Amino acid sequence: SYELTQPLSVSVALGQTARLTCGENTIGSKNVHWYQHKPGQAPVLVMYRNTNRPSGIPERFSGSNSGNTATLTISRAEAGDEADYYCQVWNSVVVFGGGTRLTVL
Amino acid sequence: EVQLLESGGGLVQRGGSLRLSCEASGFTFSKNAMSWVRQAPGKGLEWVSLISGRGGSTSSADSVKGRFTISRDNSKNTLYLQMDSLRVEDTAVYYCAKMDQSTSDNFDVWGQGTLVTVSS
Numbered sequence: 001s002y003e004l005t006q007p008l009s010v011s012v013a014l015g016q017t018a019r020l021t022c023g024e025n026t027i028g029s030k031n032v033h034w035y036q037h038k039p040g041q042a043p044v045l046v047m048y049r050n051t052n053r054p055s056g057i058p059e060r061f062s063g064s065n066s067g068n069t070a071t072l073t074i075s076r077a078e079a080g081d082e083a084d085y086y087c088q089v090w091n092s093v094v095v096f097g098g099g100t101r102l103t104v105l
Numbered sequence: 106e107v108q109l110l111e112s113g114g115g116l117v118q119r120g121g122s123l124r125l126s127c128e129a130s131g132f133t134f135s136k137n138a139m140s141w142v143r144q145a146p147g148k149g150l151e152w153v154s155l156i157s158g159r160g161g162s163t164s165s166a167d168s169v170k171g172r173f174t175i176s177r178d179n180s181k182n183t184l185y186l187q188m189d190s191l192r193v194e195d196t197a198v199y200y201c202a203k204m205d206q207s208t209s210d211n212f213d214v215w216g217q218g219t220l221v222t223v224s225s
Contacts, residue, residue: 042200094152
């Protein structure tokens with residue numbers, strides 16, 4: 001089965017840059033989407049088709065996808081960015097990565 | 106404003122049934138594929154089922170195939186998930202999600218979720 005690998009946790013200092021990865025051997029040929037999920041809230045789409053930000057998502061969020069790794073980059077991290085982040089692709093069915101807990105120190 | 110409002114969650118015994126609903130507003134419901142996604146306690150997001158805009162095509166995760174049925178009533182702007190033969194491992198918050206009409210491969214709007222607890 002198709003599996004997306006995400007690190008369980010990433011920490012970043014306030015104001016610094018966080019890079020969240022999503023790995024799979026053929027992911028560079030896929031469209032990767034990213035969701036931010038805070039406890040008790042609905043997930044929010046923060047990046048679609050690798051590099052596209054939905055309206056309302058800050059420019060601090062950017063994405064890339066090449067080879068076997070897709071990356072969501074959060075620049076100038078803020079306390080409000082603390083959340084779980086999930087990557088997702090379409091592979092005949094919907095596939096989510098296991099999620100990364102982002103901690104802003 | 107685009108909104109999705111889930112209902113129907115609750116406590117049910119193992120082997121029992123439950124039907125979830127998701128009422129949509131603020132967009133042309135029949136033009137969008139819709140999905141259910143769940144999150145078990147302490148776990149990540151897990152896709153459950155997907156249905157096309159007109160309801161003619163559905164797909165489900167292997168973990169629920171044969172037990173859960175996704176459907177929709179476009180006249181009522183409502184998505185459903187009929188859950189039968191429930192297992193303890195089906196305990197989760199169930200989210201309704203709208204598939205992005207322009208891309209057809211990601212979800213651009215999510216509901217707040219409804220909690221389903223299956224007791225042993």
